[in-house]
Amino acid sequence: MIANRAIKRLAAAVALGASAFILGACATMEQLPDPPAYASWSRPVKAAGLPGRRVLIPRTTTGEYLRSWGVRIVNTEPAFRAGYTGKGVTVAVIDTGLKWAQPEVANVASKDSIDLIEARAVDGQGAEHGAAVAGGVSAALNGDGLVGVAFGATLLSVRADLDGSCQKECTFRTRDLAKGIDYALGQGAKVIVLAVEGRRRLNPTFEAALQRVADAGAVAVIAAGNEAAPDPTWPARYAADPRFERAVVAVGAAGAGGMQSEWSNRAGETRMRYITAPGEKLYVNCDAKFCRQVAGTSYATAYVAGALALILEARPDLSAQGAAEILLKSARADGRLRGLPGDIGVGFLDIGRAVDAARRKGPALAQAR
Numbered sequence: 001m002i003a004n005r006a007i008k009r010l011a012a013a014v015a016l017g018a019s020a021f022i023l024g025a026c027a028t029m030e031q032l033p034d035p036p037a038y039a040s041w042s043r044p045v046k047a048a049g050l051p052g053r054r055v056l057i058p059r060t061t062t063g064e065y066l067r068s069w070g071v072r073i074v075n076t077e078p079a080f081r082a083g084y085t086g087k088g089v090t091v092a093v094i095d096t097g098l099k100w101a102q103p104e105v106a107n108v109a110s111k112d113s114i115d116l117i118e119a120r121a122v123d124g125q126g127a128e129h130g131a132a133v134a135g136g137v138s139a140a141l142n143g144d145g146l147v148g149v150a151f152g153a154t155l156l157s158v159r160a161d162l163d164g165s166c167q168k169e170c171t172f173r174t175r176d177l178a179k180g181i182d183y184a185l186g187q188g189a190k191v192i193v194l195a196v197e198g199r200r201r202l203n204p205t206f207e208a209a210l211q212r213v214a215d216a217g218a219v220a221v222i223a224a225g226n227e228a229a230p231d232p233t234w235p236a237r238y239a240a241d242p243r244f245e246r247a248v249v250a251v252g253a254a255g256a257g258g259m260q261s262e263w264s265n266r267a268g269e270t271r272m273r274y275i276t277a278p279g280e281k282l283y284v285n286c287d288a289k290f291c292r293q294v295a296g297t298s299y300a301t302a303y304v305a306g307a308l309a310l311i312l313e314a315r316p317d318l319s320a321q322g323a324a325e326i327l328l329k330s331a332r333a334d335g336r337l338r339g340l341p342g343d344i345g346v347g348f349l350d351i352g353r354a355v356d357a358a359r360r361k362g363p364a365l366a367q368a369r
Contacts, residue, residue, distance in 0.1 A: 002198030002234070003171045004095065004129050004223070004298055038062045038143035042083035055083050058147050067291065068146045069256060070136065070278030074303050076149055078352035079310045085152025086309030088316070091137050092184035093193045093305075094177060095130030096170050097159030099123065102285055104140040105131055105148075105155070112187050113157035116176055124167035130159065132284035132294060133195050136302025137309075145286035149306030149351070152313075156187055174202050178209035181220075190218050190320040191308045195298035197225040197233035210238060214247035217319035221305045223297040224252045224265040224274065231268030239273035246321045249328070250345070253279025253300045258332070258348045264297055267345035274345025275331050277303040307351045315358045326361065330354035 032054060035041055039056040057080040058065040065072070090110070097115055098106045138155040139148040158180040165171040177194065184192050192213065213220050225233035232239070236250040253264040254276040260266075267274035279300030283291040304327070311323040318326075333347030 002174070002177075002196050002202075003169050004196050036143060038064055039141060043081050053083055055085055055087075055152070056141060057081065057083075057085070058141055062143065064141075064143055064145065064147050067283050067286070068139075068148075070282055070299075070303055071147060071149050073256060073258065073278060074149065074307065074349045075352035076310070079314070079355040082314070082355065084310045084313045084355060085141075086138075086150030086306060087152035087313055088154075089150070089191070089309040089312045090154040090156050090187060090189045091150065091191045091193065091305050091309055092156040092158055092180075092187070092189035093130060093134045093137065093195075094158045094160050094180040094184065095133055095193070095195055096127040096161045096166060097130050098134060098157045099131070100125065100128035100285070101131035101134065102139075102145055102287065104142055104145050105135045105138065108138055108140050108151075108155060109134070110154050110156045110187070113155075114183060115159040116179055116183070117159070117161075117163050120163050122164035122167065124164075126166035126168070126170050127161065128285060129166075129170060129195070129298065130157065132292070133193060133298055133302050135284055136282070136299055137193070137306045144288075146283060146291070149303050150309035153306065153309040156184060156189055158183055172196055174206040177202075178205045181209040181213060185212060185216050185218060190312060191305045192218060192220045193301050193305045194220055194235060195223045195301050196235070197223060198235065200234060201237075202235055206235065207243075210235070210244050210247065214244050217321050219247055219249060219308060219320040219324045221249050221251060221301045221308070223301050224250045224267075224270075226253075226263050226296050227265055228263050229265045229268075232265045232270055232274070236265075237270060239270040245273055246324070248273060249304060249324055250274040251297055251301045251304050252276040252345065253295070253297045254348055255280040260344050261295070263295075266343040271345045273328065275304060275328060275347065275349055276300070276344055277349040303349055307349060307354060310351060311354055311358045314355050315361070318358065323358065326358050327354045330357050
C-alpha cells in the first residue's frame with residue numbers, strides 16, 4: 001500500500017477578509033453584460049478554436065484571487081487574459097474523493113466522478129486531502145473562497161483510498177490505483193493526478209495501467225514526496241523509466257518566493273521530468289470565515305495539472321504529452337531557486353511562458369506523443 005503523506009499545517013486557520021471592488025468599463029465592440037464584481041472579461045482572442053471568444057476571468061484585486069497566491073505566482077495572468085480556463089479538458093484526481101470538499105469544488109465536479117470502493121463504511125477527516133488537491137485545479141470563479149488554476153476544466157474525482165484508512169493515514173492498494181487510472185482514461189481524462197507516495201517500485205498491475213496512460217498520449221502528474229530525499233518516491237520515480245517517462249511528470253514543492261521547499265524530495269534521477277510548483281503554506285478548503293493552511297508536494301501537483309489543461313485548451317491539437325514537453329521546457333530556473341540543478345529538475349512552473357510557447361509552436365510538435 002502507498003499513502004499520501006502531505007505535510008498538513010492545519011493549526012493556522014486564516015480568516016477571510018472583506019474586499020472592496022471597483023467595476024471598470026468593459027471596452028469592447030461586443031454586447032456583453034457587466035461582469036460580476038470578482039471577474040473581468042478576457043481579451044477577444046482565439047480560444048479553443050473560437051475566434052473572438054471572451055470569458056470571465058479573475059480580477060487580480062479580489063480576495064478570492066489574492067488568497068490563491070499559488071495561482072498568482074505561476075504566472076497565470078497571460079493565459080487568463082487570453083481567455084484560457086481549461087475548458088474542454090478533463091483532469092482526473094485519483095485520491096480521497098470530494099466528501100469534504102467545499103461547494104465551489106464539489107459543485108463543478110463531473111457527474112461521472114466515482115468512489116471505487118463499494119459500500120464504503122468508515123471515513124475520517126484525513127479524507128479531505130483529495131478535496132484540497134482538487135480545489136487547486138478547479139475551485140470555481142465565484143467571488144468566494146479560492147479559485148483554481150484551471151477553473152474551467154472538467155474535474156473528474158476518482159476516490160480510491162482503502163476503506164477506513166483515512167482515520168489515520170490514507171492508503172491505497174495498487175490495484176485500486178490501476179483501476180482508477182483505467183476509469184479516468186475511459187472518461188477521456190488527458191491529465192491524471194496521483195498525489196500518493198510509496199517506498200518501492202509498484203507492482204506489474206500498476207505498471208500496466210501506467211503503460212496505458214503512455215499509449216493514450218495522456219500524462220500522470222505525480223507528487224515527488226516530502227522527506228527531503230535525493231530522489232522522488234514511487235510512483236513519481238517512474239518519470240525516469242524509459243517506458244513511461246513521456247507519460248509522467250514528477251512535481252516538487254516550492255514556497256511563495258519560488259524557492260524549493262526544504263522538505264520536498266529532490267529531482268534526482270527524474271531531473272528531466274521534474275518541476276517545482278507552489279506547495280507551501282497554501283490555503284485550501286475555505287468556508288465563509290476560515291481557510292486551512294497546508295503544505296506538501298501533493299498540493300503542488302494541482303498547479304501542474306491545471307497548467308496542462310490551460311495549454312491543451314490553447315492548443316487542442318496537442319496531445320497531453322506534447323503539452324507536457326512544452327511545460328517542462330518553459331519552466332523558470334533562476335537565482336531564486338534553492339539547490340543544485342539536480343535538485344530542482346527543470347525549474348519552477350511558469351504558465352504564461354508555457355501557453356505563449358504552445359501558441360507559437362508549429363504542427364510538428366503538436367503531433368508529439
